[in-house]
Amino acid sequence: xxxxxxxxxxxxxxxxxxxxxxxxxYELVEExxxxxxxxxxxxxxxxKRLTNEHYFExxxxxxxxxxxxxxxxxxxxxxxYRDSLEKEWDxxxxxxxxxxxxxxxxxxx
Amino acid sequence: MKKQEFLEELxxxxxxxxxxxxxxILQEYEQHIEIKIEKGLDExxxxxxxxxxxxxxxxxxxxxxxxxxxxxxxxxKIPKDVSKKRLIKSLPLAVHxxxxxxxxxGKKVFKGFVNLWIFIRKSIKKPFRILGKAFxxxxxxxxxxxxNGKRIGILCRSDKEVLKEGGRVxxxxxxxxxxxxxxxxxxxxxxxxxxxKGIRSICDGIIHMICWAGRLVWNCGVVCAAAFSAFMxxxxxxxxGMLFVLWKQGYPLGGIVxxxxxxVLCFLSLAVFGxxxxxxxxQILLHKTETVEEIKDKKSIKAAQNMEIxxx
Numbered sequence: 519x520x521x522x523x524x525x526x527x528x529x530x531x532x533x534x535x536x537x538x539x540x541x542x543x544y545e546l547v548e549e550x551x552x553x554x555x556x557x558x559x560x561x562x563x564x565x566k567r568l569t570n571e572h573y574f575e576x577x578x579x580x581x582x583x584x585x586x587x588x589x590x591x592x593x594x595x596x597x598x599y600r601d602s603l604e605k606e607w608d609x610x611x612x613x614x615x616x617x618x619x620x621x622x623x624x625x626x627x
Numbered sequence: 628m629k630k631q632e633f634l635e636e637l638x639x640x641x642x643x644x645x646x647x648x649x650x651x652i653l654q655e656y657e658q659h660i661e662i663k664i665e666k667g668l669d670e671x672x673x674x675x676x677x678x679x680x681x682x683x684x685x686x687x688x689x690x691x692x693x694x695x696x697x698x699x700x701x702x703x704k705i706p707k708d709v710s711k712k713r714l715i716k717s718l719p720l721a722v723h724x725x726x727x728x729x730x731x732x733g734k735k736v737f738k739g740f741v742n743l744w745i746f747i748r749k750s751i752k753k754p755f756r757i758l759g760k761a762f763x764x765x766x767x768x769x770x771x772x773x774x775n776g777k778r779i780g781i782l783c784r785s786d787k788e789v790l791k792e793g794g795r796v797x798x799x800x801x802x803x804x805x806x807x808x809x810x811x812x813x814x815x816x817x818x819x820x821x822x823x824k825g826i827r828s829i830c831d832g833i834i835h836m837i838c839w840a841g842r843l844v845w846n847c848g849v850v851c852a853a854a855f856s857a858f859m860x861x862x863x864x865x866x867x868g869m870l871f872v873l874w875k876q877g878y879p880l881g882g883i884v885x886x887x888x889x890x891v892l893c894f895l896s897l898a899v900f901g902x903x904x905x906x907x908x909x910q911i912l913l914h915k916t917e918t919v920e921e922i923k924d925k926k927s928i929k930a931a932q933n934m935e936i937x938x939x
Contacts, residue, residue: 543655544662559677560686562655567690583665588655 524554530607532564533592533600536574542587565590573599630660633674639704640684643693652687755834758827842906853901860894863887 528550535541535549547561568574573596578586592600628636634653641649656677663673677683867887874880 542658544659547659557676557678558659559683562652562659563683563686563690566652566687570690584661585658587658 519554524556525560527554527607528556528560528564529568530600530603532561532568533573533596533603536590536592537597537600540589540591542579542589546590568596572596628671628674630657630670630674633660633677633680636680636704637684640681641687642704643688644691648691755830758830758834846905849901849904849906853898856894856898856901860891860898863890863894867891 531550531553532546535546541549543562543565546565547556547558550556550561565574569576569590573593575591575593576588577591579589581587634657637656638649638653641652644652660670660673664670867884867890870880870884870887874884
């Protein structure tokens with residue numbers, strides 16, 4: 519898949535995943551990988567950026583399988599941001615679909 | 628690439644970040660790699676999915692809005708001069724701090740000894756002082772300040788001031804301070820206050836007696852010891868004389884004669900040394916007044932200096 523397309527929707531997918539439930543890094547990578555194939559390296563910088571911009575909160579939770587893990591939680595600002603991204607995505611999708619329909623109609627003409 | 632290598636390299640790229648941030652980021656990556664290893668991958672495979680370390684670092688730094696064109700944004704490792712500078716800076720700093728710590732420790736030890744000595748002297752004199760101050764302004768203070776807390780507080784403060792002046796217990800200062808306390812508005816000059824004053828003077832007298840008695844005992848001891856040494860010295864002098872004459876007459880007494888001479892010198896010098904411990908009242912008073920005068924001199928000199936500075 520085109521890298522630029524993936525990059526565009528990655529934020530939305532990450533935000534939506536964490537909105538459903540708090541996750542730690544590895545868990546999140548797995549969730550996102552179900553939707554799109556993603557370089558693991560790029561997830562963590564993205565999480566860092568979103569945390570610095572206060573869309574995420576982090577906390578440590580003890581785990582049975584080793585050291586405590588850092589969990590990500592969506593803040594109120596994060597929820598609003600995710601909603602705005604979803605709106606933009608819908609808008610974009612409609613326009614592109616419409617454009618392609620028209621284009622294909624015109625093309626078939 | 629092994630896990631440690633990867634983490635070390637990543638750390639180098641992140642040199643611009645604070646240590647806490649660096650640790651935070653690296654910990655997360657380490658955990659991620661650990662989980663992948665548990666799931667069955669080996670280190671090499673786990674790290675391969677991250678891609679280029681340089682690119683990764685670049686993306687991480689984007690989250691911190693690093694200034695472009697600083698090199699860090701382009702994914703440069705810690706430049707050599709920065710790393711060298713850090714080392715060079717830290718070395719003399721370390722030496723400097725060690726020196727300062729050493730000096731501080733030495734000073735502390737010295738201060739500790741001085742303070743201990745002062746504490747011993749104080750603890751002996753404190754009960755007397757408390758008695759004196761209690762009756763000096765005691766009745767007023769109790770009524771106004773409700774309890775002993777403030778009085779002891781005043782005592783503590785006054786002790787600190789004494790400590791500041793190099794640990795010299797200046798009786799003169801104590802008197803001036805008690806005068807100040809007296810100067811506070813005392814409207815109630817009742818008979819009770821006068822009785823208190825009387826009691827106070829009696830206490831003073833008692834203290835005087837105790838001091839005098841102590842001094843007497845001490846002096847007696849010193850005199851006895853000195854006298855004993857002197858007596859022994861004289862005895863040996865007599866022996867020395869006799870043996871010397873016999874020696875000259877031919878008896879083999881050379882060694883004993885020398886021994887006697889040594890003993891004589893020992894005992895006599897001991898007597899002289901012991902006699903210096905004798906405490907004279909005049910000596911003590913002289914010392915006290917000297918110190919008070921010294922302080923007054925110092926203050927006047929300081930005042931003069933301040934005037935000069937202001938004039939300039």
